Amino acid sequence: MTVSASSSPAGSEASERDRRAPVARVLLPVAVLGAGVLAWHFVVRIYAIPPYVLPGPMLVAATLVQDWPILWQSLLTTLLTTAEGFAAAAVGGIVLALLFNQSKWLEHALLPYAIILQVTPVIAIAPLLLIYLPQQTAVVVCAWIVAFFPVLSNTTLGLNSVDRNLEGMFRLYGASRLQALRYLKLPAALPYILGGLRIAGGLSLIGAVVAEIAAGSAGAGSGLAYRIAESGYRLNIPRMFAALLLLSVAGIVIYMGLAAVSHLMLRRWHESALRKEN
């Protein structure tokens, strides 16, 4: 096998590598995960670590099944907050970018505040918001604050990177502002907007979790992050791990979902979605 590979021309060797690449991309991380879980299991077993310090993987899995009704409810709560924050960020970011693009005055007036909102750590804003707003609203606002800026800045970048010749052509054929926006600027900005949304998806989950933790210490709430904080106070470490696992999976699913949407929308024309060999 090795001999035949080394004697074959470079081209077929490369194609063989391409064919094997997807398998490696899936199998390698799975193998690493398996090894990690095994090592975790045996370390807990051999050193007889008590579950309130570090629960083993089996116990975490058992807790996940046993506490599923509570965890599932909490997961839904957190996901709802995330979805609301994400939707608000998507709409707010895109609409604000469009307004900025149409009016420089508006951009000069408002952009500094968008940046201030972005650079101020949300964990510091959350307690204030919880004082002034109803709890559920405050949590959604936190998710929105964290997630909207990437959408705003990416959309702005996209709207400003329209091909100059295409712009000239639209002018030549007497396109109105609205037509130029609809047929030229928005499609040209789409890859950038989708990139911004992909970042915003993960960030709105982070924003929701941060706000839930801040709210949780104030007494109410039932999201996953609140479960983590609550389990921490009660030294219910296995449930902490189970909730954390669910949050990770939620983040991965959100990212993969948005990446798939982006791929579907761009696959006919954008470089980022094209296969290498084509």
Place this chain on the structure above:
Amino acid sequence: MGDAVSMKGVTKRYDGGVVALGPLDFDVSKGDFVSLLGPSGCGKSTALRIIAGLSAPTSGTVRIAGGGRSIGFVFQEPTLMPWASVRDNVALPLKLAHRPRADIKGHVEPALARVGLAEFAAAYPRELSGGMKMRVSLARALVTDPDILLMDEPFAALDEITRFRLNNDLLALWRDLRKTVIFVTHSVFESVYLSRRVVVMTPRPGRISAEHCIDTVEPRDEDFRTSAEYAAYCREVSAALSRAAGRP
């Protein structure tokens, strides 16, 4: 026949104070095929953009027969929307003019057929070769049935085989449709092959240095490209271009 385009004392000065063009006095009669020939940066593209209304002259007047609404423009690059199919790219000028859907379809199909791309209507620009993209760009310029076709070095980036083929296609189009064509190029050979009038421009600021009428048997074809007559015209225009650049 009257003038399709008439420029009087047109100049263009950029914000930095660089004078790019003129003064330029330049008339093109209806149905003519005129090439603007000059070295890179001589302002010939600027002149074309001024005629198209994409750029305003610093001084002078430009008159377009029919008020300038009837202009088709072919850029140096194909300038297609990568997110739209060939059909939608060609339909764009009509869509921007709010023409009804059935009307658009009735114009797009013939325009694509004319440039030999009828089967590629559903393809996306990235799936086409450079020559095919340029044909789409040409179909888009023709879809509004303009009186004047402005072309800014449209074939400069193509390989020679493709360029020759597109040259012949363009001549056939011009014979069939009798549009006024103003063609910007830096190739002596292309300008002599295509046009009835070659206008030689000086380096910056671009002015008209000489004019040559290419009177030959129509229709022109590959025989003309290899004829002694063609070679003689090329030599003549080449010499005029050298004189325009200040070289003896």
